[in-house]
Amino acid sequence: MSGPTSADAAAAAAGAAGKVYRIGTRSSQLAMIQTNIVRSALLARHPDATFEITAMKTMGDKDKVTALHSFGAKSLWTMELETLLLDGEVDLIVHSLKDMPTQLPAGCAIGSILEREDPRDALVMKAGSPHRTLADLPPGSTVGTSSVRRGAQILARHPHLRLANVRGNIDTRLRKLDDPEGPYECIILAAAGLLRIGSHHRITAYLSAPTMLHAVGQGAIGIEIRDGDADVAALVAPLSHAPTMTCCLAERQLMRTLEGGCSVPIGVETKFLEADPAGTGEGDRVHVRASVSSVDGTRCVEVEDTFSLNDGGAPRAEEVGRLVAQRMLERGAGVLLEEIQKSKDAEAEAETAAAGEPAVEQ
């Protein structure tokens, strides 16, 4: 993704005055907060333009979904908004990058990736729980998560714990957690969501490598635009945060290469390492740690390395993601992915029969 030139930016700034831009978003609390972050940033740059918000419930927000896999589970959060985008009903969409499929529909593109909030997962204990860590929990305690990635990593280190699905938006999940009649002793949520909705006080502990690698794109906000819409591209490009963009493009390419589109236990941790200002000759680098686990957590392929970026921009970031994925495949990740695909196919069949709920959480 090449940044706009200053001439482009100036043209866009001049061109935006008096215009009305429509921003599409989900209507959840977190989605609205993230959309307002984007709207404020745009308004600060273009005080003479108008930015309207079109909020909707997507299929993923609704509790029951019939035959979900026929749509590809991953697009449940984005598909209807993308239809509005392609129809010209909205001009840009604000998403949690984590919820954006790695393959966007034809005609759609990522216009910007904003600076990442804390990408780690967070452990949240039930209100009043005396426990502070997963290791503290008595055998058989129930951890609420619908994410196969989180579940696999928990079972790998804490096979004495039990997993149970918990669905809904963040506040719904917190409510289900605190229900005295409820089954959960704790739940795992993205720290970013809790921080953004102002619920940092609910974070009992941050989870990170080697215990828990986070989801691809977690904690970052992505802006989706129409491919080739130069006006909107120039409008949103300055909102991008280059280090976040590098890390997230690498993570997304890793996932794409592994073809782990939806509900596959791929965990990552990516750190942008800025060039040493003392001038050791080393340019910017990126440190990547990534894993694929079996769903029960008993097997895992992990790769960790540091890569030079050499000012290679988006193509280099994606090359790094591809390299890490290839190393993972060389070390046997393909077998794990195949197994997971098989069990997902079987699950999808059962779900069609039962018109069950989606398991799309990353």
Ligand SMILES: NCc1[nH]cc(CCC(=O)O)c1CC(=O)O
């Ligand atoms: N589909 C759920 C979702 N999508 C984005 C976030 C949190 C914010 C983020 O990861 O950027 C969450 C909730 C969660 O995983 O706890």
